[in-house]
Amino acid sequence: MNFLKGRLDGFLGSEQKLGPLVRLFRANFRPYASRYAFAFSMMLLAAGATAASAYIIKEIINKIFIEKSEGLVFTIASVIIVVYLVKGAATYFSSVTLTKIGNSMIARLQRQLFAAVLKQDIAFFQTHALGDIVVRISQNAAAARSAIDLIVLSLGRDLFTLLSLVAVMIVQNPTMSMLSLVIAPVAIYGITHLLRKVRTAARKEVMSLAQIVTIVQESVQGIRVVKSFGLEGRLEAGFAVATAGVERLSNRIATLGARSSPLMETLGGFAIAFVVMFGGYQIVHYNADPGAFFSFITALLLAYEPAKRLARFNLDLEMALVGVRMMYEVLDMVPELQSAPDAVEAKFEAATVTFDRVDFAYGEAPVLQSLSLTASANSVVALVGPSGAGKSTVFSLVERFYDPKGGAILINGTDIRRFTVESLRRHIALVTQDTFLFDGSVAANIADGRPDATPAEIEMAARDANAYDFIMAMPSGFQSRVGEGGGNLSGGQRQRIAIARAILRQAPILLLDEATSALDAQAERDIQEALGRLMKGRTTFVIAHRLATVRDADIIYVMDKGEVVQSGTHEQLMAEGGLYAHLRALQFKDEKPFQPAEAAG
Known part of the structure; x- marks a missing residue:
């Protein structure tokens, strides 16, 4: 008994499966309840028409072919026309209604997924490939629609149709009905064996599709590098590996899913053969009603397709639920960096920004170590130093893309963690080298x-x-x-x-990250003039490798290995020597005018 219960639990759904399903229906069924009710009523009507088409076979056989009642020919023919008109109209309206619901649901879920992605902090985008994000937004919403459609169609179309046909079978011959249904436990036993394998393969397939999208995206975005360095072969090889993986997984899923067909075909064949033998024996030896027999066999044959779809129900549902689970993984993600519950709106027209002994690390690697600096209101502060000194990290911390591991960042004496993230960023403007x-x-x-x-x-x-x-x-x-x-x-x-x-x-705070690099002389002159207007009346942080662009800053902080090693004006730092003067000397050497060699002879 426990064995049978376990098999039924595996077929009907486990807690792991029902959890996402219940949540999916709670969130998405109610907005469309009235339209689902209409679609269900249409499917019930179509199921009833299908059963009527099987039931009327009894009258066709007995009244027309055996009793040869001429007066009923046109009556029965008219009833058949009406039955199939009703079935056709009901099928049309249910299909159109479900399609419109599904399209609306996909759009709604994609909006929710996109909003959830945008709410994530910078760390999320550094750990999730673009292809993964695209697939989750595009395919997971469609998977949610497929899961709901599958359940609605399985209940409203297949189950109702099957039950109505079984009712016809029981009315026509209860004994044969009971005997023909013995295949159900065998079908349940066989289908449950395939579920775990399908679930694992389906998730791997979705992740492989994300890898394909990522390769395509990177190839398009970096096409100049691809062409310049002749990387077509390497990218084609990587793409071939990814597509081969998807092909292999798709074949695996198709093979697993197809195993239900020979099982159902064989069991269906045994059931029909048994019914023909049993019913034929009754007609030959006990003069049973031939019309009832043919009505029964028609209902049994019509019940085969919905029964086969219901047998595959769990397999198809498991495929859809892979996407549903991945969708909720995104919707349930809570950004690590959020506004504090008691955070207040940032409101200031001038800003003095202070780093007070700030420590920060990406993972285990320290980037800033007890960093202290101050940018007075309406001043220009330059950050210079070798690559990897932590200059860009200062910008990221000011914008609160990350929180420091130690110390605090203050604006007008208030820790920026006291402000809501959104209001803080409204007070900051950014111009970078790689303008997007x-x-x-x-x-x-x-x-x-x-x-x-x-x-x-x-x-x-x-x-x-x-x-x-x-x-x-x-x-x-x-x-x-x-x-x-x-x-x-x-x-x-x-x-x-x-x-x-x-x-x-x-905004009262301005961040300029290499804003004039890689430009020709005229463009740089135009941009320097524009930046002068932009910086007026604002607290400005400037990152520049070209020290000539920061010599007029109110204060220059020289950074090395996450620490401030020098600070002062350009003149003070040049007089002091040290790293700033060394960097300046290196750049002056690099920037010497080109002297062409004298022509020989």
Whole structure:
């Protein structure tokens, strides 16, 4: 008895399976309850019509072919037409309703997944490949829809149809009905053996698909590097390995799923053969009702397809639940970095930023060690030092992408952890070397600095950023598209759009990360003028490897191995010597004008 119970539990669902299912229905069934009710009623009507089509076979055999009742021919034919018209209409309306519900559900879940991804902190994006994120948003929502559709169709279409046909079979011949249903326990026993293998293979397949998306994404984003270094062969080889893995897993899943077909076909064949032998024996030897027999056999044959789908129900559901579980993994993720429950809105027009003995590490590797520095309100602070000194980490901590492991970062004497994350970042503007623009209009990209800005304010920001002239020279002016990542613009143009975006933000804290590197002389001059306007009246942090760009800073902090090793003005640091003077000497040597060799002879 316990053995049978265990088999039924495995077939009907375990706690591991029912947990995601219950949650899925609670969250997504209620908004569509009335439409699901309509679809169920249509499926019940179609199931009843299917049963009626089997039941009427008795009248066709007995009244027309045996009794030869001419008057009932047209009546029975008319009933058949009505039955199939009802079945066709009910099937149409149920199918259209479920499709619309499913499309709405996918869009709704994808919005929830995208919002959940955007809420994650920077650490999430450093540990999750882009392909993994894309697959979870695109495929997992579809998997949730498939799971619900599978249950609704299995209950509303297959189960109701099967029950109505079984009712016809019982009405026509109760004894044969009981004997033909002995295959059910055998089918349950066979199907439950396949579930665990399918579950494991399905999850591996989804992860392999994510790897394929990642390879494609990286290849497209880095196509210039791919072409320059001739990396096509290496990428093709990696892609071939990934696709071969998906192919292998897909074949494995197909093989496992297909094993249910020969099982059901064989059992169905035994059941039908047994019914034919038993029913034929009754008709030959006991003069049983031939119309009832043919009605029974018709119902049994019609019940085969829904019975086979129900036999595969657990296998198909397990495939869908892989995506559902992965979807909830994202929805349940809680960002490590969040606003404190008692956090307050940040409100300040001027900012003095202080690092008070700050320690920080990425994992186990220390990056900042007891770092202390101060940026007074409306001053320009430059951070210089060799690569790996921790300069960019200072920016990340100011924006609170991470929290320090020790010490505190203060703004006007208040620990920034006391502010809500969103309000803190509204007070910070950022311009980086690798400017990122969204694939939209110039105006929309500038307006990202302050979405409620008026067209006049957007235009003024563009003028202050020395961007107005080249924008107006574009085919559609401010409505011209910048292309994916700003690909329709030059590096200097992208930089000026980014400066206009920062100007529009009107934030009291400004972060400039290598904002003028890799530009020609004219572009750098235009951007330096724009940056001068942007920096006015703001507390500005500047990172620059080219020391000539920071010599006018109010104070320069020289960093090395996560510590401040020198600080002062350019003149003070040059007089002091040390690392700053050494870096300056190296750059002066590197920047010596090129002297062509004298022509020979």
